[in-house]
Amino acid sequence: MTLDMLTAKNELRDLIDAYASLGDEKKIADVMGLFTPDATYTVYINGTMVASTSGTKTLEEEFSGHAAQVNAYFTLNGQHTVHVDSDTATGVSFTQIKMIRPSEGADILTDYSVRYDDEYVRLNGRWLIKERTGHFIIVEARPLTN
Template identity: 45%
Template sequence: MSLENSQAKAELKELVDTFSNLADEKNIPGQMHLFTPDTKVQVYMGDDLLFDISGTKQLEEVFTSFTANVKRSFHMNGQQVVKIDGDTATGIAYCQVKLVSEEDGKEVITDSSIIYHDEYVRQNGTWLIKTRISHFTINDKRSIQS
């Protein structure tokens, strides 16, 4: 593996991790800087397409609405495999997400296992997410015990 390839893989890992860190901070505007302006994002819950998003403007609106009731969150990224071809790349990344919200006066936690299928592009020396297909493969929602 070339030094350039190793550096690109490290930068792509940092891109995916930064997305998750900003999600935990509820810094949605900051997340938008990680995507190309013409990004395409699809979100599947199981086999059902929940969101089909075009562009960062719509993406910011959907993320803001989706997280409006989230009190706290925790993202933990796992394995990531990428294939680099010059200034483009494809990758699969795994993420475990816990979202805490309030329902009927009680805190509930939604624990999700997500697989991201990404397409990346390097623009002006910076890697960005061009396309992301998110598969929420496991979702567990329950009350938090005090």
Template identity: 60%
Template sequence: MTLEILKDKEELRAVIDAYATLGDDKKLTEQMALFTPDTTYNVFMNGHQVVATSGRDQMEKDFAEHIAQVKTYFTLNGQFSVTVDGDTASGVSFSQLKMIRETEGKDVLTDYSVRYEDTFVRQDGKWLIKARIGHFIMIEVREINN
């Protein structure tokens, strides 16, 4: 493995971690800057597709609607593997994503175990997400006391 490949892998991991951190902080504009303008974003829950978004502008609108419903996000990233081929790359990452929403005056925690499949491209020397597929494998919902 060359030093260039190792550098690319480190930069790609930084993109994945930035996605999580910016999402947790609800910094939507900065988070969207991690995607190509023609990005695609798909979500599957229990094997069924529940989200299919094309284009960064549409994705930003969809994410903004979601953010408005969530009080708190917390993401913990785990394993990440990526294959780099010049200015393209593909990878798989795993995350624990927690969201707190208020329902009928009570805080409700939804805990997701997610496997992301990503396609990346390097544009103007910067790695961006070209396509993201989220497989929400386990979902737990419970009321919490804060």
């Protein structure tokens, strides 16, 4: 493995970690800076497509609407496998996401086990997400007990 390949893999890991961290902080405009302007984002829950969005303008509207309904996020990234081919790459990453939402006077904790299938491009020396498909494999919701 070359130094360029190791550098690209490290930069791509930083990209998905930035996506998680900025999302947790609800810095949606900053999250949009991680995507190409024409990016697509598709979501599957239990194998059924539930959403598909294109373009950062629409993505920002949808992400902002979702974030407005959430009191807190906590995201933990796991393994991340990438295949780099010059200025493009594909990757698979695994993530645990916890969300706390208010519902009927109670806080509801939802746990998501997610596999992301990504396509990346390097533009002007910077890696961006071109296409992200989230497979929400396990979804569990329960009242939060402190």
